[in-house]
Amino acid sequence: xxxxxxxxxxxxxxxxxxxxxxxxxxxxxxxxxxxxxxxxxxxxxxxxxxxxxxxxxxxxxxxxxxxxxxxxxxxxxxxxxxxxxxxxxxxxxxxxxxxxxxxxxxxxxxxxxxxxxxxxxxxxxxxxxxxxxxxxxxxxxxxxxxxxxxxxxxxxxxxxxxxxxxxxxxxxxxxxxxxxxxxxxxxxxxxxxxxxxxxxxxxxxxxxxxxxxxxxxxxxxxxxxxxxxxxxxxxxxxxxxxxxxxxxxxxxxxxxxxxxxxxxxxxxxxxxxxxxxxxxxxxx
Ligand code: ARG
Numbered sequence: 001x002x003x004x005x006x007x008x009x010x011x012x013x014x015x016x017x018x019x020x021x022x023x024x025x026x027x028x029x030x031x032x033x034x035x036x037x038x039x040x041x042x043x044x045x046x047x048x049x050x051x052x053x054x055x056x057x058x059x060x061x062x063x064x065x066x067x068x069x070x071x072x073x074x075x076x077x078x079x080x081x082x083x084x085x086x087x088x089x090x091x092x093x094x095x096x097x098x099x100x101x102x103x104x105x106x107x108x109x110x111x112x113x114x115x116x117x118x119x120x121x122x123x124x125x126x127x128x129x130x131x132x133x134x135x136x137x138x139x140x141x142x143x144x145x146x147x148x149x150x151x152x153x154x155x156x157x158x159x160x161x162x163x164x165x166x167x168x169x170x171x172x173x174x175x176x177x178x179x180x181x182x183x184x185x186x187x188x189x190x191x192x193x194x195x196x197x198x199x200x201x202x203x204x205x206x207x208x209x210x211x212x213x214x215x216x217x218x219x220x221x222x223x224x225x226x227x228x229x230x231x232x233x234x235x236x237x238x239x240x241x242x243x244x245x246x247x248x249x250x251x252x253x254x255x256x257x258x259x260x261x262x263x264x265x266x267x268x269x270x271x272x273x274x275x276x277x278x279x280x281x282x283x284x
Contacts, residue, residue, distance in 0.1 A: 066256065067106035068093055069125035071113035073202035075227045076280040077131040085110065088280040089129040092148060093248065095272045099263035103256060112201045114181030117141055120251055127260075128249030131221060133183045135244075143254065144247030146261050148273075153184055153240040154222040156210060159233045163216050166238055171195045174216040177206035183244060184219040203228070210234055223281070 070078045070089060078087040085108050097105040109125055116128045120142055131151075134144045155171070157163050165171055168187070172194035178184035180199045188197050198215050200206040206218045207228050218225075222239055229235050248264075250257055267273050 061102065063102060063104050064256075065106040066097055066100075066103050066126045067109065067124075068127045068129050069109045069111055069116055069119050070128070070130045071111055071116060071202065073204040074113075074131055074221075074224050077224065078129070088149075088276060089131060091276045091279065092267070092273070093127070093129040095267045095276065096248075096260060096263040099266040100256065100259045103259065112181075113179055114201075117249070120249055123251070126250070126254070130249075131224070131246050132249055133244040134247040135183070138249070141252075142249045143252045143257055144249055145257070145264055147245035147247055148264060149246040151242075151244050151246065152222045153187055153219055153242050153244070154225040155237045155240065156207065156218045156220065156225050156228060156234045157216065157237045158210060158213070159235045161216070164237055165217060168192050168240060171217055171219075175214065177209055177215040177218045178220065179203050179206060182220070183242070184221065187219050187240065187242075207232055207234060 070085070072078045072080050072085060072087075074087075076087055077089045078085065080086075090108070094105055097103055106126075109119070111119055113130060116125075116130055116132070117138065119125045120128055128142070131149070132138070132144075134147060138144070155165060155168075157165065163174070165174075168191050171188070171192045174195055175198055176188050176192060176195040177198045177200055178188050179202055185197075185199065188195055198206075198209070200209070203218070203220055203224065206215070206220075209215050210218050211233055217237065218234075219240075220228075221244070222236070225236050248260065250260065
């Protein structure tokens with residue numbers, strides 16, 4: 001077991017102790033979360049699921065709530081527009097769950113990215129929708145849906161700066177930022193041993209520090225880097241092809257993994273997926 005995995009476990013037991021830590025906005029929704037107030041902590045869907053009147057006018061299906069969690073500050077996938085949580089992942093998740101019979105989407109909870117997996121395993125949330133890359137390390141702890149988006153990493157630098165790296169090697173000797181717990185962080189830590197790594201709770205802070213000159217580069221997913229580049233005095237210096245695939249995260253024993261994959265397939269088939277891509281990435 002490597003150290004990262006161990007510290008996830010520590011964090012998780014800590015989260016259990018303090019209740020839910022790391023959450024920005026805590027809500028008391030029950031739904032399909034275990035460990036509510038009282039009861040055995042498990043919400044069950046009645047078999048057959050129907051309790052309605054016979055003529056079928058008001059059929060009352062038992063519906064299980066899926067509480068989703070994300071880490072905003074990662075536009076256009078998830079970010080805040082004023083108080084409102086918006087983005088590609090928000091729309092996609094909403095559309096997918098709409099296609100899952102017997103389930104409904106609960107209220108979104110917001111976390112730092114590195115707190116999402118602990119929040120999921122401690123049953124604080126039921127689903128992660130956070131542009132999370134499917135990888136083996138994470139698969140030791142959680143399950144992923146089928147892939148829903150593909151992206152490479154890229155390296156941001158200041159637009160007016162003199163530093164224009166062409167490869168990861170060029171980052172050695174420089175202060176480089178990334179978000180805690182991300183694949184961008186792993187790249188810096190594993191492939192740029194002589195960089196001074198600075199870890200940030202989110203990429204908004206990392207990019208601000210890049211603009212301020214506190215770091216010389218930030219490593220992050222290319223679609224998000226391009227979004228920052230269109231809005232701040234930063235630009236993509238080069239792309240590191242990683243071919244990462246994003247998946248929605250669920251507990252390994254989640255009862256709705258298949259239903260969610262079917263919902264995702266339906267959304268891809270009926271054109272909704274394409275609409276959401278066009279909405280957030282513009283027509284190609
Ligand atoms: N795709 C990267 C990863 O899985 C970065 C995801 C960051 N997501 C976020 N919502 N901040 O590690």
